[in-house]
Amino acid sequence: MKRSPRDAQESTRTITRRTLLLGVGQAAIVAGLALRMRQMQVVEAGQYRLLSDKNRINIRLIPPARGLIFDRQGVLLAGNEQNYSVDIVREDAGDVPAVLQRLAQIVPITPEEIARTIRDVHRHSPFVPVTVSDRLNWDELSRVAVNGPALPGVSPAVGLSRTYPLSDVLAHVVGYVGPVSEADLKNIPNPDPLLQIPKFEIGKIGLEAKMDDALRGKAGLKRIEVNSLGRVMRELDRQPSQPGENIQLTIDARLQDFAMARLAGESAAAVAIDVQTGDVLASASAPSFNPNLFVRGISSKDYNAYRNNDHRPLVNKAVQGIYPPGSTFKIVTALAALNSGALKPTDKIYCPGYIDVGGRRFHCWNHAGHGWLDVEGAITQSCDVFFYEAGQRAGIDTIGKMARHMGLGERHDLPMSSISSGLVPSREWKKQRYRQDWQIGDTINASIGQGFVLASPLQLAVMVARLGSGKMVRPRLVKSVNGVEVPIVPAADIGIGGAFVNSVRRGIWGVVNGPRGTAHNAKIADATMTLVGKTGTSQVRNITAADRAAGLTGGDKVPWAERDHALFVCYAPFDKPKVAVSVIVEHGGADHGAAPMARDIMLFALTGGLPPLSAYPAGDRKTIEAQQKALQLYDFTTPPTTRTRA
């Protein structure tokens, strides 16, 4: 559409008129702004200059002391230690590299620290102090203070740093803190202004990370007076920081330490929980690492040593490690078959040493066969064929349901890092994961805890705790926060027929105490602390017919990394259960080194100290005594020095 010349002229005239109006309006506003500038900068300048010169009051953040972590008896697990550091302020230093070179001649600073400092000062505003080194001692700090005039912008500082007095004993549970990183800030929505303080310590892993908000505390403020160069003259007032909350764990540090010492040398994990309250008394994963190395940044040499260790010290095997539960899973299969009515407690099944299903032959571990067995005897002797049959009768759906009911396949909610949910397989899961239908062979494997089933030591401890107490015990890790007890939620009844539970309990009584049991080496002689439990072996590699012929069935004759895992789950005392323990020794072989470890941990937990020799069968006492002497335990009688809050 073409506009008529009259319209076009009209349009141009309107725009010109209105533009002139706009121009006048804008000119008026500009004039107003100019007048305001003149008013402020010329007329009232003196008054503002005065205010500016008096304006020497600055507000700084005071970092709070991080909350302490204790064990259930009050043993300090994570504290704060005074540390001496030197900071540098870019705008005061001027030539930062030159000042750092001079500083390096006075106190030991590595070239890496210098490079990192130069990088850091340019990342922050010029007036933000950046820590050069925080590994100084008092002497070195004094030297920096004395040489102050030659080191512009450099100031010594005293701060608090995290320390873990028990070193590696609880490293996996408590975790560690480290300086806040760019990546941390990105992951935190609405970060606390505190986190902007360079090298502020925040929880990186474990409880330190999971409960960081509670442990961190609230920043305080101080008003300081500075001179015209920005140097701090004096502090005017301060609003103190609010320390983080102190957290008491359900862990018993002495028991934990004993468990760690008992597992030493192996790649193993042990979990002990109170069967009534679910309190996690110990959660040990061996070998461990020294969290103190991580607080100020671990050297790549130390880190690689951890990384390259085939016993994987950085992994928390107690909650993160998942293993085929092996024969310990027979507890679940038995309960599933009994509770669903597929199997009666008195039903007997014949074990000829193998079973043929779907054209495949499944062997019992005892090739000679166990003969006729009821469920109690089958558990005691850990007969595979019995459970192949019981598992088929119950079906995978019933077994899966019972496994979840007993706490397997569930990610137990504890403030720890990388808690694994394990795996309770189902038809849908296999369809989705492998695009294959569930086979009867899968049920048979699952019935004895092989195949797809995976569980962590924590889950196995929960399973046996639920069996022992007959309640739906849930594990918990935090006992009190700032002295206020976390209430214990009473556990519901397990909801399985008492006769069924009792026959399984009698079955595992026989494992340890009966004539045909598979774990006599875990027997406790003291009748007030009778231990009952179930052994398990999980295959790490498939056993071929040739291996079987050669006798290579996962025992000591194959290389370490190919040996079977040894498992043991137990609770005690039999008549009045208090504590449940699960132990896994990776590649422990078939000799069930797991069972004696579990027994010792159990005795320590029940007696509250080094187990008395009288609790052991007479024949074992000499070896136990020697073993106890060899254990390297912490001395808990002397308090950790200088590890109080400042």
Add this chain to the structure above:
Amino acid sequence: MSYLEYNVKTVPTGLRKVLYINWALVFLLAAVAGSGFLMLYSVAGGSFRPWAEPQMIRFVVGLVIMFTFAFIPPWIWRSSSGAAYVIALLLLVLVDVAGSRNMGAQRWLNLGFMRLQPSELAKITLVMLLAAYYDWLDVKKVSRPLWVLVPIVLILIPTALVMKQPDLGTAILLLLGGGVVMFAAGVSLWYFAGVGALGTGLVSAVMMSRGTKWQLLKDYQYKRIDIFLDPGSDPLGAGYHIMQAKIALGSGGWTGRGFLQGTQSRLNFLPEKHTDFIFTSLGEEFGFIGTITLLTLYALIIAFCLHSAMNNKDRFASLLTLGVATTFFFYFAVNMGMVMGLAPVVGVPLPLVSYGGSAMLVLMGAFGMVQSAHIHRPRGRI
């Protein structure tokens, strides 16, 4: 459409376009940006990092964008204005969706190489679309209620979206920028008088309702108004920043404390000293001479644009030029008013001076379109 009325052969082509660029405007923009580099260098404590250097790179990129846009004739800008408006709206919605996932007021999208603030883009695309609308609309219909309603809706959609972020400053700039294009296009003054009366009525209703049962705003919102009216009432809270900003400006005096000598910014009393409050550092270090010079540079930019708009017979081109110029005007007027205590603190940057990529690139692109209108202006009848 409107170009059909003119002899397009008189429009310069190819490299001849370079001769017709408004070089004075280019020089003024560079001078303003240059003072920005100087201040960013200063507030970083005499360092090109972290602000001055990236800002310089962005200005160079902005210049490239401006010259590229300048060579593209305005009729292409006109026909793409609808699409540009829709894209800006989509980005605003996207930032809303992405923002809700990340909590807080998120106003930018991460493009990898830069963070784009769609709200900056929306200001210019709104002006583009309104200019195209009035170019298309019959001049006689401009003041008819139905045809007045259309641009009002076009203005209110992006305004509502940025209010949700929440970004009051941008919302005000959108309202003002859109209103000015309507004004220039010749919409009857009665409408503006009506809006003015309505606004006054609303403000008095809001203020009078305070403390009564039918109070229209939340208590904290009234508190903000109090602080604006009297910063001294909250010297350690929000009022603290305004007080410190005024002290910095005022203490500059005639000639200022000298480059890199401003104590207010060096001792970290100033908030947002590299973005919204950068003008106060300029005032502190270069005094009244510095601030009045920058104001003059800005005023000259506006004057050149208004002059170009008045002499452009193409309706789209002159409305676009006016719209861009006025948006730019409101940027610096609101920002300066804010730091001098004449307007509430709403978060508007000082254009081309404050640190920030989106505003810089979008404004340079907008001035590219202004140059395009200037170069390709009709020079004779058929």
